Amino acid sequence: MAAIQPTPETPLGPVATAGGPSRGRRLWSSLSIIFESRIATVGFLMVMFWIVIGLLSLVWTPFPPNESRFVQNLPPNTTNLLGTDNLGRDTLSRLMVGTQVVLLKTRVPVGDRTISLPIGVAIWGVLGSLTLGTFLGQIAGYRGGRWDQTIMQLLDAFVAFPSIVLYLVVIAALGRGDLVVIFAIAITGAPGVARLARSLTLDISTRDYVRAAETRGESQWYVMFREILPNARGPLLVDAMLRVGYAIFAIGTLGFLGLGLPPPDPDWGSMVNEARRFMFSTAWGVIWPSLAISSLVVGLSLLADGLREELNRYQR
Amino acid sequence: MARFLVRSLISTFVTMFLVSVLLWVLLEVATGDVAVKLLGVFSTPEQRASYRAQLGLDAPSWQRYLDWLVGSDWRAESQVGFPLVTATNQITGERVWWADVDGTPTQWRLEEGELLTLQLQPDGTVATTAAEVGWSRDEAGAEFFWGVNEDGSAVKWVRGQGAEVWVLTKGGLRKEGDGPQQYIPLRKGLLRGDGGKSLQTGRAVSVTLFPRLRNSVILAAVAFAVVMPLALLLGIVAGVNEGRAIDRTISIVGLTLTATPEFVTGIFLILIFGIWLKWVPAVAIFTSPNAIFENPSLLILPVLTLTAVELGYVARMTRASMVEVMDTPYIRTAIIKGMPRGRVIFRHAVRNALLAPITIIMLHVNWLIGGLVVVEVIFGYPGLGQYIYDAAIFGDPNAIEAAAMILVIVAVGTRLVGDFAYTLLNPRIRYA
Numbered sequence: 001m002a003a004i005q006p007t008p009e010t011p012l013g014p015v016a017t018a019g020g021p022s023r024g025r026r027l028w029s030s031l032s033i034i035f036e037s038r039i040a041t042v043g044f045l046m047v048m049f050w051i052v053i054g055l056l057s058l059v060w061t062p063f064p065p066n067e068s069r070f071v072q073n074l075p076p077n078t079t080n081l082l083g084t085d086n087l088g089r090d091t092l093s094r095l096m097v098g099t100q101v102v103l104l105k106t107r108v109p110v111g112d113r114t115i116s117l118p119i120g121v122a123i124w125g126v127l128g129s130l131t132l133g134t135f136l137g138q139i140a141g142y143r144g145g146r147w148d149q150t151i152m153q154l155l156d157a158f159v160a161f162p163s164i165v166l167y168l169v170v171i172a173a174l175g176r177g178d179l180v181v182i183f184a185i186a187i188t189g190a191p192g193v194a195r196l197a198r199s200l201t202l203d204i205s206t207r208d209y210v211r212a213a214e215t216r217g218e219s220q221w222y223v224m225f226r227e228i229l230p231n232a233r234g235p236l237l238v239d240a241m242l243r244v245g246y247a248i249f250a251i252g253t254l255g256f257l258g259l260g261l262p263p264p265d266p267d268w269g270s271m272v273n274e275a276r277r278f279m280f281s282t283a284w285g286v287i288w289p290s291l292a293i294s295s296l297v298v299g300l301s302l303l304a305d306g307l308r309e310e311l312n313r314y315q316r
Numbered sequence: 317m318a319r320f321l322v323r324s325l326i327s328t329f330v331t332m333f334l335v336s337v338l339l340w341v342l343l344e345v346a347t348g349d350v351a352v353k354l355l356g357v358f359s360t361p362e363q364r365a366s367y368r369a370q371l372g373l374d375a376p377s378w379q380r381y382l383d384w385l386v387g388s389d390w391r392a393e394s395q396v397g398f399p400l401v402t403a404t405n406q407i408t409g410e411r412v413w414w415a416d417v418d419g420t421p422t423q424w425r426l427e428e429g430e431l432l433t434l435q436l437q438p439d440g441t442v443a444t445t446a447a448e449v450g451w452s453r454d455e456a457g458a459e460f461f462w463g464v465n466e467d468g469s470a471v472k473w474v475r476g477q478g479a480e481v482w483v484l485t486k487g488g489l490r491k492e493g494d495g496p497q498q499y500i501p502l503r504k505g506l507l508r509g510d511g512g513k514s515l516q517t518g519r520a521v522s523v524t525l526f527p528r529l530r531n532s533v534i535l536a537a538v539a540f541a542v543v544m545p546l547a548l549l550l551g552i553v554a555g556v557n558e559g560r561a562i563d564r565t566i567s568i569v570g571l572t573l574t575a576t577p578e579f580v581t582g583i584f585l586i587l588i589f590g591i592w593l594k595w596v597p598a599v600a601i602f603t604s605p606n607a608i609f610e611n612p613s614l615l616i617l618p619v620l621t622l623t624a625v626e627l628g629y630v631a632r633m634t635r636a637s638m639v640e641v642m643d644t645p646y647i648r649t650a651i652i653k654g655m656p657r658g659r660v661i662f663r664h665a666v667r668n669a670l671l672a673p674i675t676i677i678m679l680h681v682n683w684l685i686g687g688l689v690v691v692e693v694i695f696g697y698p699g700l701g702q703y704i705y706d707a708a709i710f711g712d713p714n715a716i717e718a719a720a721m722i723l724v725i726v727a728v729g730t731r732l733v734g735d736f737a738y739t740l741l742n743p744r745i746r747y748a
Contacts, residue, residue: 286587
């Protein structure tokens with residue numbers, strides 16, 4: 001039975017098959033599509049810049065990010081390259097560490113200690129919405145009928161509702177915390193993913209290899225997750241990349257509204273929010289984190305945009 | 317078409333119902349004790365319990381949801397025994413509940429163990445007399461009376477057992493004897509057009525909500541009127557010149573603007589135009605309810621912020637659709653047969669290229685609302701977004717639910733308008 005494998009059609013690299021090219025080669029062939037497009041390359045470099053900064057901040061920052069040791073609200077100078085904030089903390093160090101919470105680590109309270117998991121809040125959130133959305137979308141698309149109607153009606157109810165308000169309510173209700181933000185991002189992103197997954201499933205389930213799997217009596221779950229899902233991967237991944245951008249956008253906005261990730265560890269939105277009060281005397285405090293958020297989200301959008309263009313050309 | 321309309325209406329109601337239940341559950345599960353927020357952390361448990369009872373928060377959750385949806389006067393009426401009516405208070409303009417005793421609006425008060433009747437006179441004054449209504453007797457032999465108190469709640473007094481209640485006044489909490497044993501706060505319910513009282517302000521939700529909605533609609537409408545022509549124009553220009561420098565510039569600038577959060581754009585605009593150049597007001601402080609009409613420059617920065625965020629998105633959609641249309645055989649034919657380029661673009665391409673953006677623009681109103689929340693918070697603009705923000709932070713269920721219902725209507729309504737616009741522009745689509 002295992003001999004019949006779905007024909008790989010996504011350009012993001014074939015499904016794992018025995019005797020195919022090695023893992024490294026396949027990773028490289030997936031990555032190389034980025035460099036086909038100039039836009040994607042620029043985006044990739046912008047994202048990599050922040051990832052490198054974040055990784056660097058794990059081991060080194062110019063000064064401890066949470067320590068008030070300087071004069072408050074300094075403009076950029078030779079000691080503090082980007083100036084200091086309203087509590088006399090080094091802005092550059094805080095900006096660097098701000099990368100971690102969105103991209104690199106998630107803080108989870110266990111008992112009264114806090115442990116850090118790898119991978120940032122934005123990415124976990126998008127993974128959550130990807131999982132939930134794909135699951136619902138595939139059921140709706142593959143089972144059809146009443147399942148489709150019920151799920152889509154439920155999701156429409158969600159979509160009809162501005163996500164920022166949903167964030168506000170969820171966080172106002174459950175309190176601040178990395179897990180709450182992840183939950184909120186996952187929930188608000190899921191309907192969009194589900195719509196995409198549903199349309200992809202509707203399309204793919206007409207293919208011969210799906211018919212073949214059904215004929216040989218595979219279970220519905222097998223068909224959904226082993227036959228359809230791998231072939232819907234490309235568009236879903238590109239969409240997910242855009243969503244990471246939106247998630248960072250949302251985390252920034254929440255931080256700005258005073259509902260972001262819990263202090264004292266810096267996140268960019270909260271930095272803007274704190275510095276905003278001093279904007280009329282010194283503008284540096286709001287400029288740097290604002291630029292950081294924009295550049296990271298712009299980078300991710302460029303990357304996703306370029307990739308989508310390449311994928312479309314590839315499929316045409 | 318009629319069937320399509322009916323179906324969308326039903327779907328709207330189902331959506332509203334689902335959203336309201338969802339929000340209710342969320343608020344129910346997670347909001348902390350509202351009494352603590354209202355009375356402060358130094359209030360005692362008895363004070364909180366008494367206050368919660370007065371707000372009707374001691375009733376089970378499903379009961380309160382039903383009250384919110386269809387009103388509580390139904391079940392209170394069977395207890396009180398008189399029809400319950402509302403009369404408008406001529407000073408505050410708010411509706412107050414009265415029991416209709418033989419045509420006279422009546423409330424009751426328990427004072428020193430004696431029941432007093434307050435009768436609303438036609439000239440708006442209240443006459444206080446000793447009550448003639450007798451007490452009823454329950455199985456245990458205690459004498460009780462269900463009436464409407466001066467706050468407009470249906471309450472149950474028990475003779476000789478005036479409960480000690482804590483009443484929140486302007487001067488703080490005051491302890492009162494002669495209190496009722498049980499409260500049912502009266503309300504008409506959302507389905508009959510009453511959103512209930514905001515816990516935060518103590519006033520009816522609609523009193524605050526509608527002026528706020530008006531401000532937001534003005535802001536959004538102005539932003540819409542600025543964004544749409546500009547974005548469509550830029551999108552068409554970029555789409556016609558696909559791949560050239562002007563297309564690249566428009567696309568990249570559009571993408572950057574879209575990917576920049578509203579608060580970042582807003583802050584930069586404040587910095588540049590409000591603080592450095594001092595051209596326009598940096599905040600939108602309303603000194604009177606009609607401040608936008610008296611001083612329209614308050615709107616400039618909020619509108620610019622919304623414009624920046626929306627512009628890129630719509631322009632990109634229009635561009636993509638334009639590029640697709642310009643690639644079709646009929647456009648190629650028109651060009652090859654020697655038709656002037658301007659005519660090809662405006663007579664043939666644009667009409668078809670606008671189909672997709674118009675639906676997307678309508679769906680995008682949701683985003684505009686999200687943007688409104690942030691923009692209103694940045695500029696201190698008293699609109700619906702700020703209202704929701706405040707309500708969500710406070711955990712004010714009536715306010716959140718009422719605002720949410722308005723948002724759902726707006727979102728679903730704009731989607732319907734989008735669908736209609738689509739049928740008008742594209743005669744191939746018919747809704748069965």
